[in-house]
Amino acid sequence: MDPYELQTFRIAYEVTSAVICFILVRFMVKPYQFTKESRYLGLPLGFGFLGATYALSALVYYQPYLFGNGTIYFQLILRSYAFVFLCVTYYFSRKSVENSRRKLWNVTLVLLLASLLTFFVITNIPVVDLPSYSLTSSFTRVFNLVCLVYLCAHTLRSHIEKPDPGTLWIPFGYIFLAVSQYALIIYALDASMSAWWSALAIRWMGLAIFLIISCKSFHCVKRGIS
């Protein structure tokens, strides 16, 4: 594949990933819309930020000279925040709905958003010396992997507590996203193209699982109760 074809493919790939994530946001916001419990806000925020990073990647591939160094760094950090929002949502979903817990979640949400805003400002100030991109990328990917392992463990625990064929797929979705991050770490270490292609393919599989499960819940659940 020549460099131009590769760039076109990468843009199309990132745009598709972003579109899938934005469709997922529409489904992920429903638990919050229905229950008005702010602790479920992490789901749409997580997938929304993930979609935004993919859209940002596509823009950077499309116009590499238009965006500054800070945008590329911020995209890495934003992706980590997306996984943090998902982890925090899963963590708080197991807790009881006492007022103190609600306050703790609200404070966590505000702190996360405030720190994200701080990172945005830091990465976009030209005078700040940023660490090397490959180092930051490796660190954030390892961090993302840790978050995804937590999400896999949490969803698998839920499945083991109440075994149901319907609850088995989401752990696989998170496992695929984790394997994709792991493959990208390998690519960052030894520039293996097979790891890079695997990471892209596996990420799509993970996102496809989330999309299929969401559609199944909202479009295939029988109307009315049996």
Place this chain on the structure above:
Amino acid sequence: MKKIAHRDRLKIYGDLLAVLQAESKEEKIVLTRVQVHINVPFDRLKTYISELCDLGLIEDQTSCKLTDKGRQFLVEYEQVLDFMKRMGIAYR
């Protein structure tokens, strides 16, 4: 009475509407049977039914038949609950 996790009002309304919908297939809705399914004291059950009626989710407190709004609420409730269960997120 079996011990269950603390439920918020929305979950009680959803569960109650589901039981009323299922019971409406019978000739007459027997409230004591509903009470057993929903697992709340009888006086509280009467309060919830009155609240559902005020919200327009059931026709009246005697027949306890679901209105269109009640059926719509139940469908949405089931979809959201199913989605959260599949996502591995607890709703309590």
